[in-house]
Amino acid sequence: MEAETDRARAIPMPAVFFGLLVLGFILDWVHPVTLGSNLAFQVAGVAVIVFGLVIGSSGVIAMKSAHTTLSVGRIPTTALVEKGIFRHTRNPLYLSMLIIFLGIAIFTTVLWLILLLPILFLIADRGAARPEESYLERKLGQVYLQYKKRVPRWV
Numbered sequence: 531m532e533a534e535t536d537r538a539r540a541i542p543m544p545a546v547f548f549g550l551l552v553l554g555f556i557l558d559w560v561h562p563v564t565l566g567s568n569l570a571f572q573v574a575g576v577a578v579i580v581f582g583l584v585i586g587s588s589g590v591i592a593m594k595s596a597h598t599t600l601s602v603g604r605i606p607t608t609a610l611v612e613k614g615i616f617r618h619t620r621n622p623l624y625l626s627m628l629i630i631f632l633g634i635a636i637f638t639t640v641l642w643l644i645l646l647l648p649i650l651f652l653i654a655d656r657g658a659a660r661p662e663e664s665y666l667e668r669k670l671g672q673v674y675l676q677y678k679k680r681v682p683r684w685v
Contacts, residue, residue: 538661538666539665540659541657543623544627546654550643550646551631554635554642555640555643563641571636571637571639574636574637575635582625582626582629582630584626586622586623586627588615589623592616593611595613607670610673610677612677616681619683620677620681620682625684628651631650635647655683659683
């Protein structure tokens with residue numbers, strides 16, 4: 531593949547994550563809709579955030595140990611990672627982002643964040659995961675198609 535086309539045309543999810551997070555807090559500031567605040571929400575929120583961080587960290591570690599890029603939208607991939615968390619989900623980094631977003635929503639009890647979560651999921655699925663999969667199919671061919679048959683996109 532040419533250098534210009536040897537990358538996925540995916541939406542930069544960290545920017546979307548933080549953009550929707552800020553939007554949720556702005557909406558809450560303009561029109562507060564909270565679930566109430568108590569220790570149970572805070573503990574549950576922290577637990578969900580930690581779970582998301584574990585998934586994301588294990589994905590980063592697996593990708594780093596395979597010596598491949600974390601951003602196929604900017605840098606061509608060099609390997610298909612099939613070990614660790616990648617045996618259970620093809621998108622652990624996006625999955626962790628969604629889980630962390632949910633954890634922040636629970637911790638802060640900002641209902642707007644819960645309402646924005648499906649939008650974050652749709653953007654991650656349609657704007658990032660699927661374009662990356664198309665790229666990996668072109669780049670890796672049958673090897674990636676076999677991987678797709680074995681491992682779900684999300685869980």
